[in-house]
Amino acid sequence: MVFETKNKISPNINDYNIDSIRDDFPALSLECNGYPLSFLDSGASAQKPSKVLERMDHAYRNEYANVHRGAYTLSQQATDNYENARKTVADFMNAKSSDEIIFTRNVTSAINLVAHSYGRNFLKAGDEVVISHMEHHANIVPWQLLRDAVGIELKIAPIDDAGNFLLDEFEKILGPKTKLVAITHVSNVLGTIVPIKKIVQLAKKVDAKVLIDGCQGIVHEGVDVQSLDADFYAFTGHKLYGPSGIGVLWGKLDLLNAMPPYEGGGDMIETVTFEKSTFRDAPARFEAGTPPIVEAVGLAAAIDYITSIGVNNIATHENHMLEYATSCLAEIDGLRIIGNADKKIGIISFELDDIHPHDISTIIDSK
Structure with missing residues (x-):
């Protein structure tokens, strides 16, 4: 499943080498179902960096x-x-x-x-x-x-x-x-x-x-x-x-x-x-x-x-990614984000009209 978006917000910020940070996590080099792993379940449990x-x-x-x-x-x-x-x-x-x-x-x-x-x-x-x-x-x-x-x-x-x-x-x-x-x-x-x-x-x-x-x-x-x-x-x-x-x-x-x-x-x-x-x-x-x-x-x-990375640096990058992801999801017809508090972290819950959450998860996981 590929979502097209016209949003032009860049997910990168200055002085934060996200590619280098991704390289610190062995799991992020894995492939699942023939696709590079994009892990979106850190709210349940985070992957581990090599140093740990x-x-x-x-x-x-x-x-x-x-x-x-x-x-x-x-x-x-x-x-x-x-x-x-x-x-x-x-x-x-x-x-x-x-x-x-x-x-x-x-x-x-x-x-x-x-x-x-x-x-x-x-x-x-x-x-x-x-x-x-x-x-x-x-x-x-x-x-x-x-x-x-x-x-x-x-x-x-x-x-x-x-x-x-x-x-x-x-x-x-x-x-x-x-x-x-x-x-x-x-x-x-x-x-x-x-x-x-x-x-x-x-x-x-x-x-x-x-x-x-x-x-x-x-x-x-x-x-x-x-x-x-x-x-x-x-x-x-x-x-x-x-x-x-x-x-x-x-x-x-x-x-x-x-x-x-x-x-x-x-x-x-x-x-x-x-x-x-x-x-x-x-x-x-x-x-x-x-x-x-x-x-x-x-x-x-x-x-x-x-x-070593800095809690504030992590928070800044995460807030930028939250803004980017929220704006992209907002362009999908029938999608409703659950929880739009004035102050929030990078956790996004959503539902799609007439599609069971398990089906959404299965489709996204296959891609």
Whole structure:
């Protein structure tokens, strides 16, 4: 399927060598169904640059051992790499301390950790948790489970037809019963950039804690958690050009240390007897068992790669491509773009009259 367009907008910008960047990604040299691969599913999971793949391969071949357990050289080297990766993440988010960085399986496990360890211990029946109409299932279902277990009430902040977050309506929902606000930074379906700074400020007026699902936001917007002043910020590695199997939960340290462990096992304990156990402070208390060692190294390599290009440079190029793609799609008869928020990233959802989305995907994939 080839779409003809008269649009003359160039997808190139100055001082940004997109061809060189494409060459960094081995998958983009592939052919699928006899055509060069054009990968348009980074909102679900991004391809990996060679520097990430090579760094992980080197770690597995030359630096692998379990961490925090061995007194021998290889284990110490692996431990240093793992903890240095934590520091890389902390610096990328401008966290106050690397102790605020917890490595998880993905953002889903990070949000579930908060729902379980914070929600089940600090929230009670009748307390309100506020989410929005733009949330991923990972930021809906854990709160439904908490509602069923504890009796909290779930409030939904609305959006308008264009996909804009309605701050005035959100503020009306807030009240003395509001104890937690859990909101996405950027919608993974509409591309809407949510005004999280203002949301945090409004939530603080009613003494509510705030969790931000940053899966899309940290890639396209970046985050300074000290400036933001939320209480939790979660994201996953595989959307940040890093490996799957690793996510991050940032939390304010005093809050993390007040929360009980989510899981029990090795390395999160301080002492163990058959009568009782005591637990280490964060981050260790939330990292039971063998962690994603090489995945952490790969995530750090991905962050180094992004930093070398520049988050602002990436955002500028992406905004240009969003404008270009939107104008091209607008010329197709019967096509409707879903989500035209005032501020959005390069995610475009659309539908075509009388054509099932699966059929569109199959046709485009074949070409």
